[in-house]
Amino acid sequence: MTKQLTLMIVHAHPDDEVIPTGGLLARCADEGIRTVLVTCTDGSQGFGPDFVNSGEPGHDPSDVAAVRKIELERSCAALGVTHIELLGYRDSGMEGWEANKHPDAFCRADLEDAAQRLATLIEHYRPDVLITYGNNGGSGHPDHVNAHLITLLADDLTQIASKLYFVIRSSEFAERVLIEREKITIPNQKPESGRSIPRPQFDHLVTTRIDTRSTISRKKEALHAHLSQLNGSHWVYLSDDALERVFVEETYIRARDKTGASLPESDIFAGLRP
Numbered sequence: 001m002t003k004q005l006t007l008m009i010v011h012a013h014p015d016d017e018v019i020p021t022g023g024l025l026a027r028c029a030d031e032g033i034r035t036v037l038v039t040c041t042d043g044s045q046g047f048g049p050d051f052v053n054s055g056e057p058g059h060d061p062s063d064v065a066a067v068r069k070i071e072l073e074r075s076c077a078a079l080g081v082t083h084i085e086l087l088g089y090r091d092s093g094m095e096g097w098e099a100n101k102h103p104d105a106f107c108r109a110d111l112e113d114a115a116q117r118l119a120t121l122i123e124h125y126r127p128d129v130l131i132t133y134g135n136n137g138g139s140g141h142p143d144h145v146n147a148h149l150i151t152l153l154a155d156d157l158t159q160i161a162s163k164l165y166f167v168i169r170s171s172e173f174a175e176r177v178l179i180e181r182e183k184i185t186i187p188n189q190k191p192e193s194g195r196s197i198p199r200p201q202f203d204h205l206v207t208t209r210i211d212t213r214s215t216i217s218r219k220k221e222a223l224h225a226h227l228s229q230l231n232g233s234h235w236v237y238l239s240d241d242a243l244e245r246v247f248v249e250e251t252y253i254r255a256r257d258k259t260g261a262s263l264p265e266s267d268i269f270a271g272l273r274p
């Protein structure tokens with residue numbers, strides 16, 4: 001019997017799994033590939049009830065974390081994720097927030113210790129493919145940067161995965177989102193959610209394009225599972241048709257490889273299939 005393929009994706013917060021990697025997770029579910037989602041933090045600095053921000057009256061970080069754990073489980077059920085692993089660090093919030101100073105914040109964690117914890121999971125699941133963010137975390141968020149760092153460190157420690165990828169937002173994706181967003185009116189839009197989506201300059205680094213058209217309804221269900229965080233976001237207001245146009249593919253950078261599979265590729269397991 002051939003060994004079952006395993007994919008492990010390391011994300012910072014509950015909800016990060018959906019937009020960059022939800023389609024790939026759902027495609028793995030279709031193929032019976034084992035998927036392990038590692039979520040590093042509890043998401044406790046996200047919106048509270050009625051979308052209150054962290055630090056405002058009515059925002060209880062432990063209540064927010066409890067809601068977000070349930071949302072994460074629903075999202076993973078929609079995407080067919082087979083294993084969820086929570087590292088349980090406290091969400092650091094955005095750079096400069098008061099929450100950065102909390103002793104349990106992921107941005108204050110001992111990185112070698114965090115990497116060792118991830119390495120233990122890698123030794124347990126023995127993933128063929130590891131995925132995380134690129135070197136600024138993709139967004140510069142301190143928890144995303146740390147997710148990137150501990151994944152590289154844990155991969156160095158274990159040397160088990162045959163391929164390691166970074167998620168990347170292509171300019172085509174950003175353009176598709178902008179086009180659809182300009183067609184809709186977003187009620188009660190907060191100024192920060194109206195910011196323009198950055199146009200990435202890194203398209204030339206994309207090595208791997210995954211066709212995710214067969215997964216759109218599941219990706220949408222997973223997106224909507226994180227409803228507590230979608231205040232004023234275009235993601236709640238985009239129609240099914242719009243999402244059909246936006247979620248056509250996911251793009252990745254192959255950063256480490258032991259397979260020698262040729263590039264560009266359209267299969268994250270190229271070189272690993274029996």
Ligand SMILES: [Zn+2]
Pocket residue numbers: 012013016141144
């Ligand atoms: Zn995040």
